[in-house]
Amino acid sequence: MPSLQAFVNGVEGDLAAVIAGLTLSWSSVEGHVDRIKKMLKRQVYGPAGSRLWRRRVPAS
Structure with a gap:
């Protein structure tokens, strides 16, 4: 059993x-x-949506 040995x-x-x-x-x-x-996903897809996401994550 080579896989077990590995x-x-x-x-x-x-x-x-x-x-x-x-x-x-x-x-x-x-x-x-x-x-x-x-x-973070809950904040993006929750009631605030992308508006809150734009505030949280600075533009690169």
């Missing part, structure tokens, strides 16, 4: 990250970023 090698190679992901309450900021993206 998985095991990957886990062993990054063992510290695996342990942190299983033991810490926040293993990364990915969840926080997703929450911010959802909030």
Whole structure:
């Protein structure tokens, strides 16, 4: 089973990250970023629509 062996090698190679992901309450900021993206989408498509979005995001 070469695919299983590759998985095991990957886990062993990054063992510290695996342990942190299983033991810490926040293993990364990915969840926080997703929450911010959802909030921004609600503001864009909510009652205020694109008017609020234009105020929030400066023109590039």
